[in-house]
Amino acid sequence: MAAVRVKKIEAEKAKRILKREGIYDGKRRPRRDKEHILLPITDPEKAQSLGFEVVDVELPLRPERQIYKNLESILKEKFTEEELNFLRRYDVIGDIAVIQIPPEIEHRERDIVDALLKVHPFLKVIAKKGFHRGTFRIREYSIIWGERRLTTVHKENGVDIKVDLSKVFFNPRMKGERYRLARLVNDGEKILLMFAGILPYALVIARYKAAEITAVELNEYAVKLGLENIEMNKKKLKGSIRVIQGDVFEVVPRLGTFDRVISPTPKGVDALRLAIEKAEKWVHYYDFIHENKLKEFEERIIKECRELGKECEIKIKKVSDYKPHVFKVCADIRLF
Ligand SMILES: C[S@@+](CC[C@H](N)C(=O)[O-])C[C@H]1O[C@@H](n2cnc3c(N)ncnc32)[C@H](O)[C@@H]1O
Numbered sequence: 001m002a003a004v005r006v007k008k009i010e011a012e013k014a015k016r017i018l019k020r021e022g023i024y025d026g027k028r029r030p031r032r033d034k035e036h037i038l039l040p041i042t043d044p045e046k047a048q049s050l051g052f053e054v055v056d057v058e059l060p061l062r063p064e065r066q067i068y069k070n071l072e073s074i075l076k077e078k079f080t081e082e083e084l085n086f087l088r089r090y091d092v093i094g095d096i097a098v099i100q101i102p103p104e105i106e107h108r109e110r111d112i113v114d115a116l117l118k119v120h121p122f123l124k125v126i127a128k129k130g131f132h133r134g135t136f137r138i139r140e141y142s143i144i145w146g147e148r149r150l151t152t153v154h155k156e157n158g159v160d161i162k163v164d165l166s167k168v169f170f171n172p173r174m175k176g177e178r179y180r181l182a183r184l185v186n187d188g189e190k191i192l193l194m195f196a197g198i199l200p201y202a203l204v205i206a207r208y209k210a211a212e213i214t215a216v217e218l219n220e221y222a223v224k225l226g227l228e229n230i231e232m233n234k235k236k237l238k239g240s241i242r243v244i245q246g247d248v249f250e251v252v253p254r255l256g257t258f259d260r261v262i263s264p265t266p267k268g269v270d271a272l273r274l275a276i277e278k279a280e281k282w283v284h285y286y287d288f289i290h291e292n293k294l295k296e297f298e299e300r301i302i303k304e305c306r307e308l309g310k311e312c313e314i315k316i317k318k319v320s321d322y323k324p325h326v327f328k329v330c331a332d333i334r335l336f
Contacts, residue, residue: 002044003031003059004052011037014052023047028059074115079108090116091172093163094152095124098141113145125149127165136219137169137266157182159203159233168198168222174264177319177330178204181262181284184332185209187238192216192258192278194248195266199226199241206239213241214258216251252278260284273304276312276333283333289316291325301331311336 006014011030018024018041028040041047044054061069075084083105090099097116101109113126124147130140141150150165156175163170178201185191187210193202196215205211217223223245230241244251252274261279263271264286275283289297298314305312313334318327 001028001040001056001058002042002047002054003038003040003057004047005036005038005055006052008032008035008037011039015039017050018047018052021046021050025059027061029062031057031059071115071119074118075112078111078115079105083108092120092123093165093170093172094154095122096150096152096165097123097126098129098139098165099126101128101144109144117145125152132169132267135266136167136222138167139165139169141165153232156200157204157207159200159207159236160229161198161200161203162225162228162232163198164221164225168219168225169266170198170200173320174200181205182208184282185211185260187211189259190214192252192255192261194252194261194263194271194275195269196222196226196243197264198222199229199243201262201264202226202241203229203233203237206237206241207233209239211239213239214255215241215243216246216248217243218245218247220245249274272301273308276301276304276310276335277308279333279335281335283331283335285331285333286319287329287331288322288326289329291327294329297329297331301333305333305335 004014015024018039023041023043023046025040025042030040031038038055038057038059040059047054090097097120099112101112116126117123125143126145127141127143127150132139152163154161154163154172156172157179181201182205185205189211191211191213193213193215196202196217199215202213202215206213217226223243226243248271255278257278257280259280260282261275262284263275265271267288272285275285294316298316301314302312315332317330317332319330320328322328
């Protein structure tokens with residue numbers, strides 16, 4: 001297994017280069033000693049050609065990957081390689097596991113349930129997940145084992161999040177993104193969170209920063225859960241959260257401007273211009289973009305900014321795979 005060895009003060013820059021070149025191994029944990037850091041990579045030859053010192057070292061998998069590996073090793077005893085390829089990654093939300101089981105291996109459901117229970121003995125519900133649907137982006141689930149409920153409390157980044165998967169959108173895989181944004185925010189900032197859902201972004205930011213957050217969400221039930229989530233976490237929050245129930249495109253134009261606008265935009269919705277219009281310093285705009293259209297996306301952001309009389313600097317980060325060649329991305333836009 002390979003890693004590059006860099007001085008600690010050069011770590012962030014090196015990581016950026018490795019990520020840009022697509023050879024940073026995000027599944028593994030970096031290791032630090034007094035002065036250096038070992039950054040996991042997937043392509044030692046390429047790292048060497050970029051001038052990095054490459055070392056051979058065993059770096060541990062990140063815990064969620066390790067859990068998946070544990071599941072995989074149990075499944076391997078019972079499933080063929082071909083069958084295993086059908087099983088995508090699963091998520092654990094509170095005490096509920098959600099997993100995609102395609103028709104090809106539906107007949108092996110019992111074995112999958114047994115394996116999940118071995119890896120996560122605390123589970124109370126196992127549900128099969130379908131696709132996100134409609135304006136509220138709610139997934140379809142069918143419970144295949146355990147209690148007949150899709151409500152739970154999920155712990156993430158030091159906050160408790162009450163979830164009802166049958167009525168609201170929630171994606172536990174955005175945990176890292178939420179923490180990343182929380183670290184970027186400064187105390188005292190005024191933040192607009194569009195498409196706020198049950199408030200996972202707002203809660204994590206307010207947990208760590210004394211920011212004043214205005215959150216807008218259309219789904220009445222998500223707003224109700226969001227308010228319960230504020231109440232449940234109120235002793236831990238440094239910042240404040242105000243929730244407005246309504247359509248972003250009706251509510252936001254009536255609001256003033258904010259230091260920072262965050263838009264976890266639902267698939268198929270275009271709120272880029274509105275986000276830029278309402279931001280004074282920063283926009284974090286999520287979208288789903290084909291890898292061949294990243295440049296076009298960047299050019300569109302520049303065009304929208306110019307039309308609104310603003311200059312900008314843009315960094316586009318691939319957040320997750322959506323489907324082959326299409327990524328969920330976050331455009332971090334700095335405005336001048
Ligand atoms: C992709 S989800 C993100 C939710 C939340 N930010 C999160 O990360 O869990 C998009 C959210 O936007 C809400 N939504 C969709 N259209 C909307 C609109 N026009 N105005 C306000 N909220 C909307 C949906 O109900 C959903 O909760």
